[in-house]
Amino acid sequence: MEKSSAPNYAVFDDYRSSQGIAVVVRWFMLATWLTLINIRSQEPNLPYLNTMGAALIILNGYVHWRIWRGRPITWPYVLALSLMDLTIITAGIMVTSRFGNTYYIFYYPALLGVALIFRRRVSFAIVTIIAGFYAGISLTMKPGLDTSVLFDGDEKELTVRVVCMFAVVVAANLMTRLERQRRAEAVEAERIRMEENLLLQRRAEEAEREAQEERIRISQEIHDGAAQSAYMLSLGLETCCHMAGQEAPQLHDRLKALHAESKQALLELRYPINLGPLFEGRGLTQILADHLTNFRAITSIPTHFSMTGQETELPLATQQRLFALAHNALTNAYKYAQATEVNVELVCDDKTLKLSISDNGVGMDTTALAASSGHGIRNMRRTAEEMGGALDITSAPGKGTIVSVALSLSGGAP
Secondary structure (H helix, E strand, C coil), X not given: CCCCCXXXXXXXXXXXXXXXXXXXXXXXXXXXXXXXXXXXXXXXXHHHHHHHHHXXXXXXXXXXXXXXXXXXXXXXXXXXXXXXXXXXXXXXXXXXXXXXXXXXXXXXXXXXXXXXXXXHHHHHHHHHHHHHHHHHHHHHCCCXXXXXXXXXXXXXXXXXXXXXXXXXXXXXXXXXXXXXXXXXXXXXXXXXXXXHXXXXXHHHHHHHHHHHHHHHHHHHHHHHHHHHHHHHHHHHHHHHHHHXXXXXXXXXXXXXXXXXXXXXXXXXXXXXXXXXXXXXXXCHHHHHHHHHHHHHHHHCCCEEEEEECCCCCCCHHXXXXXXXXXXXXXXXXXXXXXXXXXXXXXXXXXXXXXXEEEECCCCCCCCCCCCCCCCCHHHXXXXXXXXXXXXXXXXXXXXXXXXXXXXXXXXXXX
């Protein structure tokens, strides 16, 4: 059974879905941030800020390209982008007006992206470091905080900003935890459903196999019983023919015809219903030789089997088709050709396999043979085509018939 890929919701280490949104948000953040620091700005550190912005553009563009190409986005890419976001925001705050500017609002979507990807401990470690940096910058770098009114001025605003950072991370972690739990439940439900379907499929296959075996067993019993009856009928008709002798020529001819028909019926009944067991532990050469012996015993027609080369190991289906083709050719030789001798030849080498059945019967006109639907020829042609070979019939009135099929083995056994 071919192994199928896991559904998207079952892949926990590929962040294309969430990062697809994060990439778009980051483009808007970059555009806004670069616009704010470049338009009517007297900032002396502007080249450094633009350099950091260009680096983030390159990294974000690379991740965007990977998402567009359908390539996986693993946690190292996410971590690198998130750290770059936070580093650039922190650097921008440091080289501008520190606590006095509003660039700190960019922390919130950046921290949200971190918390949506990483688990609680990593997220809290990152937000703690960022909050510490931001608080340190605000407290130690000019213009600093207005502390003239204790906990009623800049200290209160700084506290609110830091608390909001942690609140964003907590809320995102809770959402992520719930989403991961739901995804895990969906994966487990899908696994259970697939196991149940596989079990039902196996039970159905087992029931079908048992039903097929029972059908074959019943058919074989009927088949064997009919074959035995046909054999006894054939013996009885042969005895009646001898008893009629020359005293009742019309009765003799009629009994002789019926005797021939009974042999034909017996020959058909000797064809196995299920060919599978016939080939267990035996090669095509032995099976054809045994079948030819059986044919000779039923029809009293002299037969000869020859094998040239080393028998090639063939798939079971190919062996069954070759056997069916040989059986049909032998049946036609007895029923229509009025043959007194039949030869079967199997030739094998490294590249080809050829099976030929020839008789010395009345032959036939092959000019209209292509359009003929009689004598089972169409079935024989179809059987040869199913093996990747071609059926060839050589015959002429009074010259006998040769039926052959050639298979190419150059690409391995068909």
